[in-house]
């Protein structure tokens with residue numbers, strides 16, 4: 001693999017002979033990638049998601065899967081050609097990465113084998129003794145990896161309430177090398193003021209890296225790099241792919257040197273996304289806008305339904321969300337994950353197990369609607385004591401809304417609430433039990 005050029009893209013073949021195919025045609029390399037910065041006008045994001053530029057030698061409108069581990073070389077001198085080995089680079093992955101860079105407003109994007117893989121790659125920028133400030137409401141796997149780093153790699157990890165800018169400010173020091181943020185947080189749907197925290201972190205230590213996990217919103221609704229983040233990553237397993245048929249992670253940044261370091265780790269450790277999964281992720285990304293639009297509309301209807309029946313609902317699409325204004329100051333939508341409580345973990349479990357359309361499953365961002373209890377499922381890797389300290393309600397139910405008919409989803413949920421005994425039924429309808437209302 002040729003060393004990446006300063007603009008972060010792999011080098012081009014040098015010799016004109018390498019461009020002749022078996023029939024002697026002088027065709028461009030296949031596929032020339034979707035270019036993020038070629039001087040043309042930018043279209044609206046929904047258009048950019050589907051619009052790709054390619055110079056495939058056969059005009060393939062969908063970039064082919066280059067299912068090849070290795071690439072034949074024309075010379076033994078090495079480093080002459082764009083690709084030599086798929087761990088180092090693959091045309092399908094390059095095409096995807098260029099497309100992702102475009103939609104993530106980044107100079108460089110990298111695709112890896114999972115969201116946790118992305119955080120692992122980013123965390124290798126840290127050195128023993130470095131300090132990381134992060135939230136106290138975080139995806140369980142993120143908490144697990146940070147705990148591993150604190151225990152085994154001498155990284156100092158501070159968990160603070162990142163919804164409180166002052167709490168973060170008090171923790172910031174010249175030793176802070178990374179600030180790792182999620183917004184909305186998973187699963188308590190708390191909002192974090194990324195621009196203010198990024199500004200403060202860079203004031204205290206200009207080299208501090210502000211890293212944002214944008215999995216909950218996706219580039220459709222938020223571009224953290226535009227508001228001061230240095231690195232953004234996402235689990236591509238969620239909204240970007242949208243169908244729960246692959247695991248993927250993406251990382252994006254604007255600084256070429258950071259991009260090169262991240263690429264070095266990916267090539268060295270071998271976690272680059274496979275050609276087949278790169279193809280599937282590329283296909284998924286093209287429908288992100290239409291899926292997210294429908295998922296959000298459904299999520300809003302479901303949040304309003306639950307709230308109108310007396311449940312305390314955590315969703316930034318509701319005016320009752322305590323950080324409604326902060327969320328809408330930077331985000332372009334509320335997303336499609338919400339959570340609510342019943343006041344009783346046993347009742348919550350009965351609701352989850354009574355649903356039919358809502359599948360009991362971890363993850364989110366899929367076209368199908370999912371229901372789960374984070375404390376027992378996605379966040380079980382956070383021990384019970386820590387969950388209690390962080391006031392994670394054990395009865396919390398998380399709803400990850402899909403693209404089904406909203407009325408069908410509401411009907412299924414209503415039946416489950418009644419069947420589980422979570423509501424009091426009257427002649428006028430039903431209302432959340434007192435235990436849920438007094439929260």
Ligand SMILES: Cc1ncc(COP(=O)(O)O)c(C=O)c1O
Nearest residue numbers: 114115116139186215235237248
């Ligand atoms: C907010 C968030 N970040 C990162 C991840 C990790 O992604 P993956 O499962 O693709 O490793 C997840 C879920 O798994 C998540 O919910």
Ligand SMILES: N[C@@H](CCSC[C@H](N)C(=O)O)C(=O)O
Nearest residue numbers: 139141362363364377378381
């Ligand atoms: N058993 C898994 C749990 C994955 S949770 C997936 C997703 N981030 C979510 O929030 O639902 C693990 O141990 O990581």
